[in-house]
Amino acid sequence: MKYHYGITIREAREKLNMTQAQLAEKWPQAGGGTGVSVNYVSDVERGKKHITDPQTLRRLCNILQIPLWKVGLSDYDPFNPSTFCGTFMYDETLNTAESLIKRTWNLRRVMSLPYVEEAVNDLNRLFDYLRTNTPPPVRLDERFQILYAQVLRLNAVIDVENQRYEEALNKFRKMHEIAKAIDHPATLAMSYLNIGTELERMGKKEEAIEYLELARDESFRASKHVIVVTNAYLARVYASARQKVKFKRAIEAALRTARSIENYSYGDGTDFVFHSLSGVLAEKSYGYLEIGEPEETLAMKEEIKSQIALEANIWLDAWIPLDWARAHLMLGEVDKCVQAGEEFYQKAKLLKSPHAKSRAYRLLNTIEATGYSDVQSVKDFRHMLDNDEDRNGLKELDAHYPT
Numbered sequence: 422m423k424y425h426y427g428i429t430i431r432e433a434r435e436k437l438n439m440t441q442a443q444l445a446e447k448w449p450q451a452g453g454g455t456g457v458s459v460n461y462v463s464d465v466e467r468g469k470k471h472i473t474d475p476q477t478l479r480r481l482c483n484i485l486q487i488p489l490w491k492v493g494l495s496d497y498d499p500f501n502p503s504t505f506c507g508t509f510m511y512d513e514t515l516n517t518a519e520s521l522i523k524r525t526w527n528l529r530r531v532m533s534l535p536y537v538e539e540a541v542n543d544l545n546r547l548f549d550y551l552r553t554n555t556p557p558p559v560r561l562d563e564r565f566q567i568l569y570a571q572v573l574r575l576n577a578v579i580d581v582e583n584q585r586y587e588e589a590l591n592k593f594r595k596m597h598e599i600a601k602a603i604d605h606p607a608t609l610a611m612s613y614l615n616i617g618t619e620l621e622r623m624g625k626k627e628e629a630i631e632y633l634e635l636a637r638d639e640s641f642r643a644s645k646h647v648i649v650v651t652n653a654y655l656a657r658v659y660a661s662a663r664q665k666v667k668f669k670r671a672i673e674a675a676l677r678t679a680r681s682i683e684n685y686s687y688g689d690g691t692d693f694v695f696h697s698l699s700g701v702l703a704e705k706s707y708g709y710l711e712i713g714e715p716e717e718t719l720a721m722k723e724e725i726k727s728q729i730a731l732e733a734n735i736w737l738d739a740w741i742p743l744d745w746a747r748a749h750l751m752l753g754e755v756d757k758c759v760q761a762g763e764e765f766y767q768k769a770k771l772l773k774s775p776h777a778k779s780r781a782y783r784l785l786n787t788i789e790a791t792g793y794s795d796v797q798s799v800k801d802f803r804h805m806l807d808n809d810e811d812r813n814g815l816k817e818l819d820a821h822y823p824t
Contacts, residue, residue, distance in 0.1 A: 423468070425468040425471065426465070426471070426472055426478070426492055427465045427466040427467060427468050428466075428468075429487060429491050429492060430465060430466055430481065430485065430487070431466040433485035433486065433487045434466075434485060437485065437486065439485075441459050441462045441463055441466070442459050444462050444484075444485075445457050445458060445459045445461070445462045447484050448461070448462065448481070449476075449477050449480035449481055449484070450477070451474045451476070451477050475494065478492055478494065479494060479498060482494070496511065511555075511559065514547075514551070515564055515565065515568060518544070518547060518548070518568050519568055521540070521543065521544055521547070522544065522568060522571045522572065522575070522693070523690050523693075523695075524540065525537065525540040525541060525544065525575055526575070526690070526693070526695040527695065528540055529578070529695070529736065530695065530697070530732070530733070530734050530735070530736055530737075531733055531734070531735055531736075532735075533771060533772050533773045533774075534579075534582050534583075534772055534773045534774045535773055537579065538579055541572075541575045541576060541579055544572050544575065545572065545576070548568075548569055548572050551565070552569070563603050563605065566599050566602070566603050566605075567603070567605055567608055569599065570596045570599045570600055570608050570612070571608075571693050573592045573593075573595050573596045573599070574592070574593070574596055574611065574612075574615060574693075576592050577589040577590075577592035577593050577596070577615065580592065581619075581776055582774045582775065582776045582777070583774075583775055583776065584775050584776050584779060586619065586622060586623070589619055590616065590619040590620075590623075593612060593615040593616045593619060594612075594616060596608070596611075596612045596615065597609070597612035597613070597616060599612075600612045606639055606640075606642035606643040606647075607640075607643040607644065607647050607692035607693065607694075608693075609639050610636045610637075610639035610640045610642075610643055610647050610651055611636070611647070611650075611692075611693070611694075613632045613633070613635040613636035613639060613651075614632070614633060614636040614650065614651050614654050616632050617629045617630070617631075617632030617633040617635075617636060617654065617655075617658060618633075618654055618657075618658075620632060621657070621658045621661055626658060626661055626662045627662070629658045629661075630655075630658050630659065630662060633651065633654055633655040633658050634655065636651040636654070636655065637651045637652060637655050637671075639651075640652075643692055644691055644692050644694075645678050645679075645681070645682050645687075646682070646687060646688070646689075646691040646692050646694035647692050647694055648674075648675075648678050649675050649678045649679045649682075649687055649694070649696070649701065650675075650694050650696040650700075652671045652672070652674045652675035652678070653671075653672065653675040653696065653700065653701045653704045654704065655671045656668050656669075656671035656672035656675060656704055656705070656708055657704045657707060657708060657711075659671055659708070660707065660708030660709075660710075660711035660712050661711050663711070663712060665712045668708045668711075668712060672701070672704060672705045672708060675701050675704070676701055676702075676705070679698050679701055680698075685698075687701075688700070697728075697732050697734060697737075698728055698732070699725060699728040699729045699731075699732050699734050699737050700734075700737060702721065702724065702725045702728055703725065703737055703740070703741060703744070705721065706718045706721050706725060706741070706744045707744060709721075710744060710747050710748060710751070713751075715747070715748035715749075715751040715752055716748075716752070718744055718745070718747075718748040719745065719748050719749075722745065725741055726741075729741065735771075735772070736772065738768065739765065739768035739769055739771065739772050739777065740765070740769075740777065742761045742762070742764040742765040742768065743761070743762070743765045743780060743781075743784065745757075745761040746758045746759075746760075746761035746762040746765060746784055747784070749761060750787070750788060750791065755788065755793045755796050755798065755799065756796075756798045758788060759788070759796075759798040759799055759801075759802045760798075762781060762784050762785065762788075762802060763802060763805065765780070765781060765784070766778065766781035766805075766806065769781060770809075781806060782806060785799075785802055785803060785806060788802070789803075
């Protein structure tokens with residue numbers, strides 16, 4: 422039997438337990454009305470008559486819950502572009518994309534950089550396809566834009582880990598453009614935060630503070646999760662600018678809000694915030710160093726270690742010894758400083774992050790510049806770094822990027 426649309430129409434009608442007479446009453450007419458004879462429905466289903474108007478066929482598919490591809494039509498109607506409202510396949514694709522984005526952020530906490538890069542590349546392929554092959558109304562859909570902004574954010578994080586700081590800043594700015602266009606508070610706040618963080622890395626403290634304060638202000642339109650992370654990073658830049666009172670106020674606001682969230686679920690992915698409680702504590706630790714209170718950083722050591730272990734956060738577990746190394750150096754305890762520095766470097770190697778490893782060289786240069794280059798433990802640290810095969814291809818941090 423030769424295929425014709427009537428076969429699909431009859432199957433769909435019967436699946437809905439609809440009679441030919443019932444379908445005849447609902448049958449769309451080309452002129453915009455409804456209703457045809459039962460004989461006409463019968464003739465179409467038997468292939469004696471054919472539907473030639475695509476709009477009639479589209480309306481019929483909607484009545485009978487027939488996927489448009491079954492009758493050779495696209496979900497996108499060029500004559501009525503605003504009617505594209507997310508088919509099942511499209512919604513499921515975005516559901517899958519969102520799940521992949523959340524899993525990638527979780528990978529970021531527990532796996533080394535190559536695994537995270539692989540997951541980000543998978544997302545890039547998916548969104549490259551969607552942005553190339555879906556019509557404009559789909560690409561401008563708010564949910565699509567929110568998810569694409571998160572993919573840009575993940576790519577920027579990969580850029581940072583590979584010491585591509587300018588590229589990261591450019592991606593965060595693109596994320597901001599998207600967030601501003603759709604006026605989505607959480608995405609807008611996070612874009613301000615990320616831009617501010619990169620500006621701080623470049624040593625542009627006043628500009629960084631401006632962006633982080635915008636992030637904090639925007640967070641009040643979002644969720645507690647966004648309020649926490651923006652205050653934590655704002656505290657960081659306040660500390661870098663030696664604004665001690667504002668640092669302590671912002672970091673305590675972040676901690677109070679994080680602990681007030683129901684079931685202590687801060688960082689569970691709400692509004693794409695995966696920054697954890699240990700991360701807030703780490704910003705507090707870093708801030709104390711910046712305002713010249715290294716004893717406070719060391720006093721937090723067990724609290725942070727306990728929270729990191731609870732969250733299984735291998736990235737922060739690798740980074741936090743750098744705070745201890747800096748604290749010991751500020752206190753003149755050079756051997757303890759080197760011990761913590763060596764711990765940091767060994768863990769940074771496991772992360773396979775050029776950005777993290779480069780900080781060990783920065784630490785060593787600082788130790789030597791402070792006047793400890795002749796101390797044996799410092800010489801041994803220098804020898805370890807200079808003779809480590811993992812140093813190949815590693816860029817020294819330019820003075821333009823002090824953190």
